[in-house]
Amino acid sequence: MGLRLLGVTTDQTLAADIDATCRLHGEFTLRSGQVSDTYFDKYLFEADPALLDRVAARMVELLPEGTELLGGLELGGIPIVTMVSAKTGIPAIFIRKKAKEYGTAKLAEGPSFSGKRVTLIEDVITSGGAVRDAVNALRPLGAVVDTVVCAIDRSPEPGESLRDVSLEIRSVLTRADLDAVNAAS
Ligand SMILES: O=P(O)(O)OC[C@H]1O[C@H](OP(=O)(O)OP(=O)(O)O)[C@H](O)[C@@H]1O
């Protein structure tokens, strides 16, 4: 059992099921431009209601106290944030990669978030770039953002990649968790 924040431990069965469902082998160019021989296709767990439910349940345990809104990042963060919101009753906002160019022209859809403590919900963190972009867009609009809860932190130093923007990362699973169950399978 790996140690997790707040006494929450790694769920080895969940790690094994996510690894078996999502791990792909090949040559993948990642969002950051890095090339990897491994890709965790989050849509494969998000499309499975039972697995999505289990990931979301772990995320609920990782939410910081005082979270007023849950902010899901387009696209992969949207199904997850919807499930976490349904489980907790905490309203969600849906954060676009860029503001819509017509209609309401919003960057984040849903209720007003200015002055609210928004906990971000993300699928995968590799370099932290997507989350960093979101934080840097939301803070000037008044959001109070100090934590992201993600399903998989596959960065080389889990929890560390967003220190430059003073953001705490809480992950359900790390790359090491997934590699460990994969090696044991
Ligand atoms: O930490 P990073 O280096 O930024 O990489 C991780 C990001 O890359 C993927 O986004 P992508 O835009 O591919 O995904 P989507 O399918 O969720 O829109 C993933 O969903 C993360 O948002």
Ligand SMILES: O=C(O)c1cc(=O)[nH]c(=O)[nH]1
């Ligand atoms: O870094 C990425 O773009 C990335 C890596 C990964 O394993 N899965 C994913 O959806 N995105």
